Amino acid sequence: MIFEDRSQAGRALAERVAEAVGDVGARSIVLALPRGGLPVAAPIADRLAADLDIVVARKLGAPGHPEFGLGAIAEDGPPVYDRNNLRYAGVTEEDMAATLAAERAELGRRVRRYRGGRPAPPVTGRVVVLVDDGLATGVTAHAALRWINGRDPARVLLAVPVCSPQARDLLAPETDGVVCLSAPPEFRAVGYWYHDFAQLTDDDVDAVMQRFHHALK
Numbered sequence: 001m002i003f004e005d006r007s008q009a010g011r012a013l014a015e016r017v018a019e020a021v022g023d024v025g026a027r028s029i030v031l032a033l034p035r036g037g038l039p040v041a042a043p044i045a046d047r048l049a050a051d052l053d054i055v056v057a058r059k060l061g062a063p064g065h066p067e068f069g070l071g072a073i074a075e076d077g078p079p080v081y082d083r084n085n086l087r088y089a090g091v092t093e094e095d096m097a098a099t100l101a102a103e104r105a106e107l108g109r110r111v112r113r114y115r116g117g118r119p120a121p122p123v124t125g126r127v128v129v130l131v132d133d134g135l136a137t138g139v140t141a142h143a144a145l146r147w148i149n150g151r152d153p154a155r156v157l158l159a160v161p162v163c164s165p166q167a168r169d170l171l172a173p174e175t176d177g178v179v180c181l182s183a184p185p186e187f188r189a190v191g192y193w194y195h196d197f198a199q200l201t202d203d204d205v206d207a208v209m210q211r212f213h214h215a216l217k
Contacts, residue, residue, distance in 0.1 A: 001162070001182040005196040006039035006133050009161035009181075013040065014047035016179050017129055017159045021048060028127035031055045033144055034114060035200035036190075038208045040161060041131035045212065048129075052212040053121035054205075055130065055144045056110050058103040060096060062089045070096065072143035073103060075111070075120060077150065080143040114205050128153045132160050133197075134190030135180075138167030145174040162193040 003009035021028055025048035032041035034054050045052035057074035060081070061067060070089060071081035079100055081093060128148055132141055141158060148156055158171055159179040164187035172178050182193065191197035 001193065003161055003194050005194060005198075006036065007043065009133065009194070010040035010043035010131075013131075013159055013161050013179065013181055014044045016181065017044050017157065018047050020157055020159075020177055020179050021127055021129065024127050025050055028129060029053060029121060029123060030129045030131060031121060031123075031144075031148070032208075033057055033130070033132040033140060034110070034205050035202075036133035037131045038205055039200070040133050041129075042208050042211070044129065044131060044159065050129075051121070052208075054114055054209070055121075055147060056107055056114065057140045057144045057147075058107045058110075059140050060099050060103055062091060063095060063099060065089075066099075069137050069139045072140040073100070073107060074140075074143040074147040075107075077143060077147040080139065080146055082137060082139050085137070085139075110202075113202055114209065123148055123151045123153045125152065125154050127155045127157070129157045129159050130175075134193065135160050135163035135167035135171070136187065136190055138163070138170050141167075141171060142174065145171060149174065162190065163187075 028050045030041050030045040030050050030052045032038040059069045060071040062070050070085045071079050073079050155176040157177045158175045162182045163180045165183045
């Protein structure tokens with residue numbers, strides 16, 4: 001299954017999410033992982049008539065090889081590490097101190113930029129749908145799910161158009177359900193499953209957030 005772009009993937013995903021959420025759709029909240037998750041999440045929030053907001057997370061890449069994710073952080077939560085990848089890279093959590101500090105600084109910048117002073121979205125007692133454009137290792141979504149679960153939601157669903165089977169299986173215990181349209185055994189990378197997987201900008205985040213009445217100050 002190849003998606004045209006993130007918006008088309010979100011429209012395809014929306015009906016499956018609506019079935020999973022049930023008749024509480026309008027009382028749910030859709031949380032996107034920016035930047036890529038927002039264009040996917042917007043059609044889902046439209047379909048549910050739900051609030052849309054963000055959870056800001058950052059991958060923690062291996063020292064010298066930032067594309068190789070060893071862990072992630074979300075909002076003000078603790079780092080979540082992939083123990084297998086740490087062992088493979090020969091890296092300890094202590095070795096990640098400089099990377100962690102740098103990514104916390106960038107995460108803080110994005111929180112300020114995207115929310116403009118608004119508080120983090122309230123999730124206590126709500127059905128939460130966490131959305132991204134795809135899952136390779138799943139480590140960034142893992143950190144976001146830990147952050148959400150620490151705030152006492154009623155239910156948590158993870159929704160993505162495409163994911164690796166390994167990421168789906170890793171994250172299933174952290175959720176009340178994973179909605180994934182395609183989990184190909186030969187996953188490769190998220191962008192492989194999109195015709196248009198253009199890099200998004202902070203302005204793209206603003207455009208979606210403003211449409212859902214979260215105008216940035």
